[in-house]
Amino acid sequence: MINKIKFTLNFEEVEIETSAVRRLLDVLRDDFKLQGVKEGCGEGECGACAVLMNGDIVHSCMVPIGQVEGKEIITIEGMQRTQKYSVLKESFEDAGAVQCGFCTPGMIIATEALLRKYPKPTDEQIREGISGNLCRCTGYNMIIDAVRIASQRGDGLW
Ligand code: FES
Ligand code: FES
Structure with a gap:
């Protein structure tokens, strides 16, 4: 139907x-x-x-x-049309959190959802926020760093 x-x-x-x-x-x-x-x-x-x-x-x-x-x-x-995207993209790149790039769109969406809820997340909240997203390349520490950097650089955007 x-x-x-x-x-x-x-x-x-x-x-x-x-x-x-x-x-x-x-x-x-x-x-x-x-x-x-x-x-x-x-x-x-x-x-x-x-x-x-x-x-x-x-x-x-x-x-x-x-x-x-x-x-x-x-x-x-x-997301790419928003001002926040450049902060997210650069933070992921600077933290070495983009390798093959397959997971990156989903990780950026997860980060956006997380920062809307917690603009200054703890490491625990970051881990929880990205817990539904798998990355085969980076280990997760670089992604956690990327989210932390985005939250600092995007002060006032979220
Ligand atoms: S393709 Fe949807 S969660 Fe893996
Ligand atoms: S960068 Fe390759 S799966 Fe995450």
């Missing part, structure tokens, strides 16, 4: 006609060509597909598009 679904995507109103059970991940990548949203595990375990839904991090591989009606979705492409 085909449904009309309206939502806000990267600060613009959008409407699509599609089956309500399709994954948000597929709609973003295939219909909207937002390739910064990655597919890793496809099972809600790795965070590569993370986006913000009404400001909270969600794994888009686990969200049927029918649940997105009326919501606000922000992907890494939307």
Whole structure:
């Protein structure tokens, strides 16, 4: 069955006609060509597909598009239009937290969600905030450093 679904995507109103059970991940990548949203595990375990839904991090591989009606979705492409993104990107680069880069969009989304909640997070809160996102390359210490640096540099942005 085909449904009309309206939502806000990267600060613009959008409407699509599609089956309500399709994954948000597929709609973003295939219909909207937002390739910064990655597919890793496809099972809600790795965070590569993370986006913000009404400001909270969600794994888009686990969200049927029918649940997105009326919501606000922000992907890494939307984040790239914000002033905060340059602080996040540079902090990740400076901390050596970007290696193969596969996890980076999801990590940046997780960091944004975390800093919205705790602008000055403790290391414990950072660990908790990125706990749904896997990185095969860095060990997590560099990512924790990156989040700490972003929180210091972005003073007042979150
Ligand atoms: S692809 Fe969605 S959590 Fe891994
Ligand atoms: S930088 Fe390669 S998976 Fe994280």
